[in-house]
Amino acid sequence: MSSTAHILSAGAVRRRAPWDVALSVVLLVVAYLAYWIGTVFAFVSLSILAPCPDGVCGTAQAGGVQFVAALVIFLLGVAGTAATIVLFLFRRRSWWAAATTLVLTVAGWFTAFGLYSAALTS
Secondary structure, three states, rough: OHHHHHHHHHHHOOOOOOHHHHHHHHHHHHHHHHHHHHHHHHHHHHHHOOOEEEEEHHHHHHHHHHHHHHHHHHHHHHHHHHHHHHHHHHHOOOOOHHHHHHHHHHHHHHHHHHHHHHHHHH
């Protein structure tokens, strides 16, 4: 390869794949929907705890788990969205960052509800 061809190819602008942008946006929207659905379930489950007498259920721990989980999962969603946007700006494939955000959101809520159940039985 000649030096002129190398210079021209080094300065070439990468094109964004339309499927990558569309898939990333859809995955992020699904991740945020999963976050809000999990948040609604968390607050509904906390409202069910109202009749549970103190000392029988670990209501304080269960409530703490749900609030901390909501905060941590929200921050993971913001970080995943930021990573996806940065990858967009550098014209790199970004679907994997959005998919990771979705997986971490769903896994976070499953973990939170598992810890919530464990707090109630302690």
